[in-house]
Structure formats: C-alpha cells, structure tokens
Amino acid sequence: MASPDGDKAAFRLARALATARGAHLARHGCNVEVRNEDSIGRPVAKALLDVSASFDADLIVMGGYRNSRLQQAFLPGVTRTLLHETRVPLLLSH
Secondary structure, eight states, X not given: OOOOTTOHHHHHHHHXXXXXXXXXXXXTTOOOOXXXXXXXXXXXHHHHHHHHHHTTOSOEEEEOOOOOHHHXXXXXXXXXXXXXXXXXXXXXXX
C-alpha cells in the first residue's frame, strides 16, 4: 500500500482500504500480507518495487489509473512504470 508522502489523510484512507481488501482476499483463501510502507522520498513505483523485492512478493495488487498525455510525456505514472519494470505479476483494478 502506498500513498503520496506527507498526505496523512490519504495514507489513513489507503491503509484502511488495503486492510479491508486484504481481509476480503483472506476470507476467500488467499494468503495475504498487507504492508504499510513510507516511500521516504522515492517515487511510489520505485518504493513498491523495492518493498515487493524485499520480501519476495508473489503478486502486486493495485489500482490502475492513467494520467493525461501531457503528464505522461514528462512523468511516467506508477501503473506504467510497474507494468514495464516489475518482475512479479500485477493484479490491476480500476
């Protein structure tokens, strides 16, 4: 679970949503570990890749969103970066 640095309200909401989704998957027999990590100034995609590698994740579950074409031209989004750089399967939801 990741949210922008310094946005405490977004972090609390993301943590609650991740916990609820993890509990839902666990009720359906999935072995789930929900982690709350601070990106410590790193781009969110880099933080997700680092954390998933640190505990040998089998799967990354995330929301998939697209930024405007202008934003994408200058700053690749988290979804696009993970699609190109991750070594584990992604489960995307929108």
